[in-house]
Amino acid sequence: MVQHHAPAPVNMAHPWKHHVDRFCRQYLQLEPSLDFPPAEYLKLDTVQELIYERLFADDALLYAPPDRYRLRTLKQLIARIEASIDDWDEHAVSDNLMSLLPVLLSAPLPSEAASVQQKHYVTYSLSLLDRGLGESDEAPSITLLENRSLISAGGTTGLRTWEAALHLGQYLCQNPSVVAGKRILELGAGTGYLSIMCAKYLACRHIVASDGSDDVINNLPDNLFLNSLQDSPLVTPMDVKWGHALVGTEDQQWNEGQSIDVVLGADITYDRSNHPALVGTILDLFELHPDVEVYIGATQRNEQTSQVFLDTCKRSGLTVDDLEYPVMSTKRQQGPFYNDRDPIHIYRSSNRPAYGLDATNVASQGLVASRVKRWRPCNRAPLPDVMSGGGVTLEAPCRQDAASTDVNPVPSGRRVMGANKALRWTSIAADYWWPEHRRVRGPGTSQRVNKLVPARRDVASLWGAGEHG
Helix, strand or coil: CCCCCCCCCCCCCCCCHHHHHHHHHHHHCCCCCCCCCCHHHHCCHHHHHHHHHHHHCCCCCCCCCCHHHHHHHHHHHHHHHHHHCCCCCCCCCCHHHHHHHHHHHHCCCCCHHHHHHCCEEEEEECHHHCCCCCCCCCCCEEEEEECCCCCCCCCCCCCCCCHHHHHHHHHHHHCHHHCCCCEEEEECCCCCHHHHHHHHCCCCCEEEEEECCHHHHHHHHHHHHHCCCCCCCCEEEEECCCCCCCCCCCCCCHHHHCCCCEEEEECCCCCHHHHHHHHHHHHHHHHHCCCCEEEEEEECCCHHHHHHHHHHHHHCCCCCEECCCCCCCCCCCCCCCCCCCCCEEEEEEECCCCCCCCHHHHHHHCCCHHHCCCCCCECCCCCCCCCCCCCCCCCCCEEECCCCCCEEECCCCCCCCCCCCCCCCEEEECEEECCCCEEEEECCEEEEECCCCCCCCCHHHHCCCCCCC
């Protein structure tokens, strides 16, 4: 089991600094419940002035929280300072803090309903990367423009950073070799938190920040700008819709032929209806890049949904390992901050398909057979016509592609491009396997067709030993 780093040691010269740092980092992350410094420190002039200079002074923050949040926090802070003072001859509330209060009180504020749908600046501190920094050094952080509502007005959940992204980010900060020097693809990038972290702090060679939502893709340039990556060649936003062929009939190669070493994804498994399409895209990536490693952070909000995802992976021949990286207690977190109530799993999958599965298991489990190589023999029976009204003829003989050892029946009119075929058909004798949620393109059509259920027959009797790999 992977262990977390111990919390940062307490500064004995300034024992209050640890508490002030934690409070300021929570504030910048717009945490709804803040851990204010203890009363014994909060009444000190030095502590009050430091908080003012770091959070509330005019030139303190380039990207400050919204005024409604600032006002609420300031009122709570002043109330706690007043409650902490037992000797008003010795201690007092900072004049700077008191002077700011009427300014914020008089400022016009949007309604609660309007505020919910607005985007706000959120800054996440990367505490695992600030070891060894001096007191004057700026701690590593990522600032994002987010909509903190559960689902935005545009209907997407990708405009805020979710817990699994923060947790997977902590894992990568503690294990930077996973991405250092690598070419990376992030699926469901959302706000771009992980992509920005890999490009700015973890020395990746390049990262593709992909998502299937237009709103999310359009929001990414803003977040790249906030982190000084707007002109960086290290990050490329890309529209990738799960379940759609990565290489289409008009594309000679995907991602301009650049290799992918690592695939990242966080909180992309919460909707079980998307599991087949997501797994289909992962299978495509393994076909294009056999040595790729996939890391997925998944919050277990519903145990059944988590199991459905794992079962979908298993049926598709994916080997998935739980890295058992536990969530740190919220009391020990120094940033980023996220709840420790729900388990968050980090799954890893690499190209170790279950080649040893016998044909009977393949048939009985409905395995997406595009992961299973070199099946023999290949029956030349016609494929059933499961397309309607598209003008695509699906009756075609099997074909052994010159660049591959796979045997694939190819729908007529379909261009097959070497080993990187956008659509793979694999046959086990007369049983034809339709990869789940693949996109078929032919003359005058672009349709999505679900898995063709194979006939129930004794597949194992159709070949002898040594005829399948």
